Structures are given as structure tokens and as C-alpha cells.
Amino acid sequence: MEPDFQRAVSQRAIRRPDHSRQNQLRMGDAEGGFFAPRRLHLNYSVKMVWKNGIIRLALVAGMIWILLILTVLLFHIWSCQSSLSLFSGCFIPLASNADAIIIPKQRTPDLIVQNLTYIFEDEEINNVSLSSPLFGGHISFSQREESFKLKPTMKVHCGFMRNGGAIMDPRDIEYAKKCKFVVASGVFDGYDAPHQPSNISLRSQKLFCFLMVVDGRSFNFIKKNVSVRVDDNGGHWVGIWRLVLLKHPPYDEPRRNGKVPKILVHRLFPQAHYSIWIDGKMELVVDPLLILERYLWRGKHTYAIAQHKHHHSIYDEADANKRRKRYARPLIDLHMKIYRYEGMEPWSPMKSTLSDVPEGAIIIREHTALNNLFSCLWFNEVHLFTPRDQLSFGYVVYRLKGQFKFYMFPNCEYNSLFVLHPHTREHSSKVEWVKSLDEFKKNMNLKESRGGLGLWTPYPANLDTVVLPPVVRTSNAG
Secondary structure, three states: OHHHHHHHHHHHHHHOOOHHHHHHHHHHHHHHHHHOHHHHHHHHHHHHHHHHHHHHHHHHHHHHHHHHHHHHHHHHHHHHHHOOOOOOOOOOOOOOOHHHOOOOOOOOOOOOOOEEEEEOOOOOEOOEOOOOOOOOOOOOHHHHHHHOOOOOEEEEEOOOOOOOOOEEOHHHHHHHOOOOEEEEEEEOOOOOOOOOOOOOOHHHHHHEEEEEEEOHHHHHHHHHHOOOEEOOOOOEEEOOEEEEEEEOOOOOOHHHHOHHHHHOHHHHOOOOOEEEEEOOOEEEOOOHHHHHHHHHHOOOOOEEEEEOOOOOOHHHHHHHHHHOOOOOHHHHHHHHHHHHHOOOOOOOOOOOOOOOOEEEEEEEEEOOHHHHHHHHHHHHHHHHOOOOOHHHHHHHHHHOOOOOOOEEEOHHHHHHHEEEOOOOOOOOOHHHHOOOHHHHHHOHHHOOOOOOHHHOOOOOOOOOOOOOOOOOOOOOOO
């Protein structure tokens, strides 16, 4: 019996909880605190879970941050192409200090066209003298064709024909003789008031002439609405701008008059080595010396102009002009038919140019012989056909067969150089509302008498079979 009893007692002892062991563990926990063996095991598990969660959270946050950066970068690239940029536009890598810019000592050499002169008086046609002088001249289609053939020595029409209008005051002519660096602008028919540039360094204020070309109506409008200072030599000033009055406007259409200083700045100010043209509605907010360094000297360019924010093809731009009633629709069609007949293809990525349509509100150029010739040929197209210069720019580039080099920069950079102000009033003329050539035939008073005459001169080919390319309407903007 005794062995069985002892065995039962020993089994109960085995099954009985070892309270002394538990007490020892509790005492150990109490004595070891946070570093007790059991507590360390539990805390280690919690810390591992917490650590893994932190790692996962950090990875997710990092991925989100990278995606955010990529999104902003893609938006930035897209904005530079579409001109829909955040705040002031895309980033322009301008130099930081105008005083540190080194101006090139040597002018760009003239290699293709070395000697350029201008026609000042038209010759007789069929032994008949031309009784009505035109500012742009009576350019025949054969003369026009010859002007696109580049030679070392060239003589072309380039406005300012004798007795054709656009006469500068002798005091302004004398003042402009000292201007080698020019910021030029223009206001015609009282559409705008001068806007003062900002962020102009003292160096640029001394280096540049700021010349605002105006007609009589704008001159009187400015004097009535803005404070005009007259210096000791009779020069008229609005802030930093010197007003340059052009007497006897050469054209009936104010928009065509505005193309004289815009395109022919080298004729108005022949001593200038460099010029920056800005439209009258623009307020310049970047130092002009920084502009020359960024767009000409840094990349060794001589001519820079912005890309149009909507259109690449002149045919798309022409369609927008018709929709916005920028000029007579049938005359825009006739203009485009002539270009189409002469081989002007719609723009495509296969072309060597970034676009055939510029944003012409800013033109940055060195006055080389080839650049001056390009300006003459561009102006001749404006004189002969419609005053919509954006339709002619790409055509002249095409006719010069790649010899004229220029830098076309993204539209959003253009938006970052200026503040755009609205016109003081809306432009309107009777010709804009003409819908068919029959309306001109019924009322010839609608036709301009001194410009666009190439549209009324018989073209030396049949244009009836010319079909204009289909257009891509990317926006309602003109």
C-alpha cells in the first residue's frame, strides 16, 4: 500500500503548479524591472512590430514623395509646352547678376549675306511712272521671288520708300544714333498706354535706349492721360520710355502700321547692334541684359522668338484668325492659297523647326545682315498680303531653305518675361467683317489703299484648284 500511496502523492506533486517558480519569476520581474528576461522578450516583440510598421510607413511616404516630385516635374514640362504653368510660368535659367554679364566684344560675322542695301524708289513699270508712292513699294511677284535667293550682295525692298510715310522727327533720329542696345515697343491708334519696365539694373538703364514708337493719335492720347516730360532737346519721355513719333502713318490699317517698328526696328534705329522688341500691351519684368545673355549669347544665337502657345501650323493659325475676325476671311484664305501653291506644307514633327508659328510679342535679335534681310522679307510679306505677321514668319523661314537660323523658346518662358495688360479699347475695322470677295466688289471702299495689294494683283498662276490643308482646332484662341 505504501508504494501506491507515495506514487499518487508524487504524481499530484508533479501536476500541482509550482507556485514557488512563479513567485521567483514575479520577484525576478519586480527586481529586474524593464530589463527582466520575460519583460525583455515581450518588449522585443512589440518593438519589432513597431519597427516594421515604421519601416513600411517610411517606404510608403518615400514612394508618395517620389511620385509627387515626378508629378510636379511632368506638370512643369507640360506647362512649358502648353503655357499653362503654375504662378508665373516655368523656370527660366537666367543669370543672377546683370553686372557680371560679359558682353561679347565681337559682332557675329556676316557669312551668307555680307552686303545688304535697300530700294528707296520703285522703277517705272512698262514705262509708266508710279504716281502713288507706297511705304513698302510696288513689289512685283518676280521681285519677290528674286529676293528669296540668298547672295553675298543683295538689294531688296524694306519699307521706307521715298515719300511713303512713317517720318521720324529729326530730334529722335539724332538721339537714336547713340543707341547700340535698344528695347523697342510701339503703340498705335491709342490702343495702349506705356507700361514701365521693372527690375532694370542701373547698368541696363545706362546701356539700353528704351524707345516707344507711336503715331499721332497715340501720342495725343498719352499726353492727355499720362505724365509726359519734355527734356531740354525737345525729347518726350514717359518714365524710362522715350516717345518716338512717326508722322504720316503709311497704312490705313493700324495693325499694319504697328508692324513697321516691330519688324523693321533695324531700319528705324540703324545704329543698333542688338534689339528687344516687346508689344505695347506688355510690361517687361526682366532685365534686358539678362534676356540677351539667356537667349542670344549663351547659346550663340543671333535671333530668338517664342513659340506660339496653341498652334504649330500657319494653316491652323489662319483658321483661328478667321474665327476671331482678325482680318477679312476671304483674304486670309487667298493668302494661304498662295503659300500652299508655293509649297508651304503644314507643320509636322518631321520639320526641322520647332514650330512655324511664333508668339510675335517679343523678338530678340542681333542686327546681322542675314537677320536684317529676314526682317525685310518678313515685312514685305506683311506689306503684300495680310497684316497677320504670324502667318508669314514660318513661310519666310521655309523660303530661305534652312539658311536662316533662329532659337524658338517655350511659350511659358515668354509668359515669365512680361506682365500682360489689356488694351485700352477693342480694335475694329470694317475689313474684318467681310465674308466674301463679292462684298469687296460691291464696296471697294472696304479695301485698303496702301497695303495688302499683293492680294489684288493677279497672281502668276491659277489658284482655283488649290485646296487648303485641314486644320486642327486645339483651342478657341487666336
